[in-house]
Amino acid sequence: MEYQKLVIKKNPRVLYKETPEAKYWKRFKSPILIKEYGSVTSINFSPVSPHDFAVTSSARVQIYSSKTHQAKKTISRFKEVAYSGSFRQDGKLVVAGDGTGLVQMFDVNSRAILRTFRAHTMPVHVARFSNDKAHVLSASDDQTVRLWDIPSESSVHVFEDHEDYVRAGVVSDDNPNLILTGSYDQTVKLFDTRTNSSVMTMQHGAPVESILMYPGGGSAVVSAGGPTIKVWDLLAGGRCIHAISNHQKTITSLAFNSSGSRLLTGSLDHHVKIHNVQDYKVVHSIKYPAPVMSVALSPDDSHLVAGMANGLLSVRQRQYKSDEKASQKKNRDYIGSGTYRYFMRGQSSTAEAADFTVEGRRRAKLSKYDKFLKQHEYHNALDAVLEPTQRQGALVTAMLQELMHRQVLVSALSGRDDVSLEPLVTFLIRHINTPAYTNLLVDVSEVLLDIYGPVLGQSPLIDDLLRKLSRKVNGEIDLQKDLIQAMAALDMLFAKSTTSSSTTSTIATAGTAEEVKAS
Structure with a gap:
């Protein structure tokens, strides 16, 4: 069994220090609140610049400009509530489902209906383009999942x-x-179109509201259900591999940042929380005035948009720094594989403070008093913490x-x-009236007097x-008696x-009664 170091108790300190992470997310300033006609159930950013975003609310899908934050296109060709308006990879088409079971595909510029997919019998809450641009995925309350062929408008x-x-x-x-x-059957399923069946089932334990696949071809997926x-x-x-519950109510929406290093979660508890995907700790939290139904972050990490149950749409924009713009341009202009620069990439790179560094396991370096404790040399361990360089109240009392x-x-x-008793007795004189140490040091003093x-x-x-210790204790006792x-x-x-005031009140009441009787 590995030796456990001496635990030194620390009194709580109220100290607020803003982290670089908090500073980054607080740069999403000047939130713009826009009132929609119904709950904002979906937000989806266009993958191409300038990254306009589609907002699905009530019976329409609106395309908002990322520059002016104004609706520049409104698609309202729905008979009932619309759901899941999302862009194709080229940003030219939008697909959405509705409450009647229809899945419709629109041209962004003309807002014309290009395709209509009919087969679902209940509301369609999921409508997405496949990465091959030739298929559309839909999922419905009729418990079915369909993959549609766009040219033929048929489900394949x-x-x-x-x-x-x-x-x-x-x-x-x-x-x-x-x-x-x-699904609301509390499962996450992986389907393979080559076998036309489910190849994997994962039990989430609560109705599943949102799922994501990690970007970059990873094998990890995230599901949200309940809190x-x-x-x-x-x-x-x-x-x-991880189960995290940092919200008080149901999580309704998930989103990654552009690098996939931060996971955003929106919840009915009015909060959007940002998690570090290395340890899934919350690095920042944003509170909204109503339950959050949807949240999205733009591909260039410049806009954070959240939709709420009361119809409010919150748009926050982050101001870029000049060096950040230059870095993004460098990444866009980076030469691809097969060149000399590609094989020489990273030669001059240096680690940053926020980078995760894999290190070998180092043996814990024990302090002098811990070495004595490990070897059961208790006499020497006590002497070690009583040395002038180590004589701290918390350390000595912990020992x-x-x-x-x-x-x-x-x-x-x-x-x-x-000579060896003098440091201990001096410590007792100095700290025996310290409230945090009094009970312990009184017991130690009694043991010391019993021995010597x-x-x-x-x-x-x-x-x-x-004698000094006795005077210190007697002085403290006298002070307590005076208190x-x-x-x-x-x-x-x-x-x-209190008695005087009640007596006065009684006399006044009696006088009033006499006056009433006389009249």
Whole structure:
């Protein structure tokens, strides 16, 4: 078993320090609130610049400009509530489902209906373009998932494995044959169009509201259901590798930033939280005035948009720094594979403070007193923390507490001369009236007197220190007595004033009664 270091208790300190992460997300300033006609159920950014975004609310899909934040196109060719308006990879087409079960494809510029896919019998909450641009994915409350061929307007694959509403679905960016769906039957399923069946099922444990595949061809996927997000490893057979519950209510929406290093979650508890995907700790949180139904981050990380249940649309824009713009331009202009610069890339790169560095396991370096404790040399361990360079209140009391816990305090204090006793007694004199240490140091003082009581008077140094300790304790006792007397006197004054006021009130009441009787 590995040795556990001595735990030094620290009193809580109220200290606020803004982290670089918080500073970054606080640069999304000047939130613009836009009122829609109904709940904002979906937000989707165009993959191409200038990254306009489609907002689905009520019975329409509106295309907002990322520059002016104004609606520049409105698609309202729906008979009932519209859902999941999303762009194709070239930003020229939009697909959306509605409450009647229709899936329609529109031209962004003319807003004309180009294709209509009819087969679902209940509302369609998921409508997405496949990465091959030739297919559309849809998922419906009729418990089916369909993959449509755009030219023929026919469904080429139908999956009926779910047992409840299907409210989430994505097509893999790297392999268009793989489809991931989430349902209110509390499962996440992976379908393969080559086998036309489900090849993997993961139990989330709550109705699934949203799912994402990690960008960059990773095997991990994220699902959101209830107040919990779960991360699954597909290569490990759908094993859950993380389960995080940082929200108080149901999580309704998931989004990644452009690099896939941060995961955004929107919830009915009015919060959008940003998680670091390395450890899934919350690095920042944003509160909104209403339950969050949808959240999205632009591909260039410049706009953060959230839609709420009361119809409010919040648009936050981040101002770029000059060096950040130059870095993004460098990444866009970077030479591809097969060139000399490609093979020489990274030669001059240096790690940044926020980078994750894989290091070898280092053996913990023990302090001097920990080495003595590990070797059960308790006498020397106590001496080590009483040295002038180490004599800190928290450290010494932690050592004394540890010795008492191991029931070796008597052996650590025994067999000492006046020179080795002097640092301990001096420490007791200095800190015995410190409220955080008083109970412990009183017990230590009693043990010390039990051990060295029979030999008092043999060392003038120790006798003088013990007299100082006695005066310190007696002074504290006298102070406590004076405080008790003062509190008692105040209690008498308060009681007397209360009695006097009640007597005055009684006399006044009696006088009033006499006046009424006389009249």
